[in-house]
Amino acid sequence: MVERGHAEPHDDPRGLGTGPASLAVRRPAVSADRLIGELVPPPRFASARFSTYLPDPAEPSQSAARDLLAERSAAWSGRGGKERGRRGLLRRGGSGAAEGRGVYLDGGYGVGKTHLLASLWHETEGPKVYGTFVEYTNLVGALGFGPTVAHLATQRLVCIDEFELDDPGDTVLVSTLLTRLAEAGVQLAATSNTLPDQLGEGRFAAADFLREIQGLSARFTAVRIDGRDYRRRDGASAPEPLSDETVRKYAEGGLHTAPVPGLGGERFLDAFDPLVTHLSTLHPSRYGALLDGVASLGLLGLLPVEDQNAALRLVVFVDRLYDRSIPVLTSGVAADQVFTPELLAGGYRKKYLRAVSRLISLTQAGSALVA
Known part of the structure; x- marks a missing residue:
């Protein structure tokens, strides 16, 4: 596994050399190589596996999502197996068919979406990359669109955590990027707190970019995960x-x-x-x-x-x-x-x-x- 990289040297973290270290005097430089090297699950999820995911017994959608992703991982890694878990994971509108190439985990915060996405990454044979939506847009900014597509198109699996559209530019960029990756045969998996066809609502004039948003939605099978915030299950x-x-x-x-x-x-x-x-x-x-x-x-x-x-x-x-x-x-x-x-x-x-x-x-x- 590629380990997350280290920053280039910082300014003196203690400012004048006295007292506790401070973040406010640090100005780290981050290279494109580091951005690429960090496209792996973060330290908190370095040991995440399907076997360590603890679904809420009161929320069957959580264990169903885990089983589906485990089956997808096996299929994408050439280990075989049928996708038996799909029947219980209905797309909005009642269709059980797996439309689109990727899997899109939709649900509230704290239901374990990131744990499941990291597990999918760990248990799927590579080449593969994992990053947040922001990290991928940062990569495009550092490398340029063409080189980013060229790098990601060599992967078997691209995992996108916290998929969000905050502005029209991101909508067009990501729509084009995912189209290119899908055409190259890359498997896609993402998590978000918002269904694909509702991305951008309340943030910008999403109706003006409906074609791009609908195109993004068509790339994924949306899997709903319900439940309480596990970080606060104990009240x-x-x-x-x-x-x-x-x-x-x-x-x-x-x-x-x-x-x-x-x-x-x-x-x-x-x-x-x-x-x-x-x-x-x-x-x-x-x-x-x-x-x-x-x-x-x-x-x-x-x-x-x-x-x-x-x-x-x-x-x-x-x-x-x-x-x-x-x-x-x-x-x-x-x-x-x-x-x-x-x-x-x-x-x-x-x-x-x-x-x-x-x-x-x-x-x-x-x-x-x-x-």
Whole structure:
């Protein structure tokens, strides 16, 4: 398996050389080679397999989706087997036929879609790539459209996590990209919180790009996965914010000085608002490299984000934290208040709620470090 790469050298992570390390002074450079090398499941899902997926017994769609993907993996790897699980996985509209080449996992956040997609990648024989929707658009930006198609067309399987259309340019680009890959015989698998024929709704004039959106929909068999957010099945809510003093002391090594289990690296400390501002100066493709060597992150003064652009950047940043299982210790407001009610009522609601769910999980891990 290709391991995710390392960033090029950063500026001095400690700024003036004193105090805890800070993300806000880092400006990582990310090469095209790194972007290609990182097209594998992130560390959190490095050991994901169909056998380790734990479906909710009350939601048969979860085990049915697992069985279907296992059968697809076997078929694509030449191990044979019939796709017996398809009958219980109905496309919207009641058709059980597998229309299109790919599989599109649709469902709410926290039902295990990413775990299943990573399992499909791990258990399907290569060549293969795995990345988020944002990572693929970043790759096109770094390599150009033609070289990206040429590279991806050599793969047996392309997995796309968190498939989303946020603007018309992405709609046309991805529609063309997937058309080229399908014509080259590449197998496609994707996850999203939105059905393919509803992509873009509430975000831009989707009706003006209906042909592209319908073309994307035709590339996939949509598989619905229902259920509760597994990260909160036990009823756990966002932990109480810590004090500034506690967050700072931990970052400085004054509390629980043992390394974070399973992670090397340093403890970082940043004020939330300046960090959000710093994210606006970096392309989202650099957020993963920004977290190289980070064992834990202390955030002072968490507060609700009102600006939509800042909020969307924060979603990507939280995803990269979650990919790496980095505990987060926060003061200020609770993690479930980081996006304003106005943002949560808009077209990106599902994206924000997924980020909140993931941030709650990370802050629970952070709070446990100083419990």
